[in-house]
Amino acid sequence: MQTGTPSRKTMTLNLTEAEMQALDELSATKDISKTAVLRQALRLYQMIEVRIARGEKLFFEHDTTKQKAELMVL
């Protein structure tokens, strides 16, 4: 029961040293390749964009204090 892996395209990405370092760190922490990190980031970004376009807001809530802070997206 293989899932149907969508066909993929390749691109070159230009990152600053700081951005590359962040990508390296995320890749190590999450134990996935840099490509997989960027794929995750794109999916989340696209999800946020769709919901903001629908008039929703994105908040972070502190686990114990329950204090909410709005995340500013571009």
Next chain:
Amino acid sequence: MSTRSTVHLHDRKAERLVEATLVDGITRAEAEKAEAEWKPYLEEQVKRMEAEGVPKDRWPQHRHWDWRQKQEAADAYLAYRMFGIECQSQMQGLMLVLTAGKDCRIESQKGKPMAYVHFLAAAPWNLATVAPDPRFSLVGSILVATAINLSIEEEFQGRIGLHSLPQADEWYRNSCGMTDLGRDHAVHDLRYFEMTPEQASEFLK
């Protein structure tokens, strides 16, 4: 765009395996057709249960799920993948999986990404708890295996997680071998289950 591959379900009546199709990328038309077939059957069985005096806690707990709405909602997002198993021109099971933004809670995998099974259901006529004469088995197992394969494909090493309805707790715990992390007050007090790469590998054997 959807892709199709061959899987096998167990026909309970004929006592043999039959060919079925795993659909990756359920279309709106397929979700509408499934909903149009599942809903009347479910309603009929709930009426029967009511007439027979079956206690309400044994009625199918997912009877309010609307797969047409779920497909429509998920279709807008790259992060969602919807799968189905088709056999004898009918949808025998459906599953919606989230592939971004969910990390493991279990200590050995804490913070590592996983595929989150948002919804999974076999067609009501396949459920022994609903149908007097259930038709196919293996639907749930194939869908869980599909979620694991998706997790592997996404480099999550087979890690999956889900919130279970009470009627399915035992199946996820004992048949799938997932770890029960207890009730999650943030999600309707449902029990939360996770599968580690080792458990996933064991399940796929």
